[in-house]
Amino acid sequence: MLKQLLVTSLKEVLGKEFSQETLNRLIEIPKHETLGDLAFPCFELAKHYRKAPHVIAQEIACKLDHSKYERVEAVGGYVNVFLKKKTIAWETIKKVLLEKEAYGSKVHTEKKTMTIDLSSPNIAKPFSMGHLRSTVIGNSIALIAEKQGYDVVRINHLGDWGTQFGKLIVAYKKWGKKENVIKNPIKELFNLYVKFHMEAEEDASLNDHGREAFKQLESGNEDALFLWKWFRDESLKEFMKIYNQLGIRFDSYHGEAFYNDKMDAVVTMLEERGLLVESDGAQVVELENLPPCLITKRDGTTLYATRDLAAAIYRQQTYQFNKSVYVVGNEQSLHFKQLFAVLEKMGFEWRKGMAHVPFGMILKDGKKMSTRKGKVVLLEDVIKEAIQLALKNIEAKNPTLIDKEETAKQVGIGAIIFHDLKNYRLNDIEFSLADMLRFEGETGPYVQYTHARTSTLLKKGKFQIRDNQQLSFLDKEAWPIIKLLQNFPQVINQAMEEYDPSKIAKYLLDVSKAFNHYYATVKILNEEEGNRLAIVYSVKVVLKEGLRLLGIASPEEM
């Protein structure tokens, strides 16, 4: 890390009076390249030394070990440091050539396990844009964690239990037709669900029937169970098509229903610890500074929180996780606060490794999309359109490409995933098909295109890694690229710490921009191509690896 270099030098000059941490905090990266590569502001030192900042800056600038730097300047209270570009460049490139796609990886000496709860769509409902967010954000966090040395367990906590299935069973018995469900399962089941809610607005007793049907389901009624299992199987088949397209796999599909026979134990545990309190016929756990957490309803049936408690305990027993994260929408923040608080009260130390990773909603006309009213945009359709558009682009721009269909798939899906990951996850997103299908500017295809350019260059230049490789020459236009490449490991670190894939997406855009600028200014396949191709190769490695961490493919040509 470049900062560390200056920290060490400053320590030599300033002695013990300032700690490494303080110096590290103060050092910054100037906004303009004319101000150097690293800068040290002296305003805080002014009080300590009782001297004007610009005087201190002058003094430090004179005393720094100049042999390490190309140039050191004092400007208006700042010490600006210019690094030895060729030295840093070669160190960076050498590391990438050596480590290849392992560049930026971390290895833990002891085994560390992370479970991640992601995607978790509801059975019998279409896979909506909202579930896409949990799926792609979660998948990227899983990939980043693996890169950081974790064993990751991906859990698809299917929404396959609850009163809604009672409602669905009632709706199916009242209005459903077997052959329609067989023909188009999700669509037909969803229509029944929507119809149920419309009818229930007129006739409130339907809701009671729904609850009654769920109670039968939960107590093992065979008729109800048969229907439930059928709905679940058909739905999962449809979801698998989407996961295959997105290139996402799971280690567990244990949904809520899986915890059905593990709930009594949870209720017993709560009772044993004297945490259960009766309130209006329901059993609750009272919490400090939070609304109480409902454990069982008046009719004795369980709730979402009960199932999540059972799931958390099961996961700790099964996987002994160090970290357990839940990639679930922001609107459920309170639920997770309550869940963690109850586990805390139960005395489970391991609850400290748990985290809710929330994300913003997909809005339509500034408002939440309502599944109940049947107004949803289907991911399936969006994917189809994206691939078609990508194919059209390939036909126009690169008609001789060998595997057009596969490339179109990678580009179309890359556009959709990148669009979702490039912004901070807590921001709400206004749904816009046009934005998702954009392939120019700050998009996935832009990064993929840049990667394809590096591939072509390496192929044409017949680049090979040699043992005696040296970097004897560096274009000044390549310097910004070097600084970025050098920073890749820190970016991955930060993305992991903050569970924030957008850090990587933004970084890839920066690398792409820097490279495309270089590409436009410098003729790469030329007399110095040995040096230049080593940089191109490093860019390719970082772009490909970065895209992989987002769950996006890197076509060699497009």
Place this chain on the structure above:
RNA sequence: GUCCCAGUAGCUCAGCAGGAUAGAGCAACAGCCUUCUAAGCUGUGGGUCGGGAGUUCGAAUCUCUCCUGGGACGCCA
């Protein structure tokens, strides 16, 4: 009513463990393909960083307050 998240260019967003002239993409306009893929590159215009107060040598960034939008708040998940 209480709590949580957000408000930066016409639009979408970066920047927010305080620092030097507030950045990008899209859209608009003007250029660049007889030379490595133009899904690219270069340039121009565009801002009271929601309002106000405070802390500080210094605030888009920290604190308070108000305004606006969204969400959550016991028998849905």
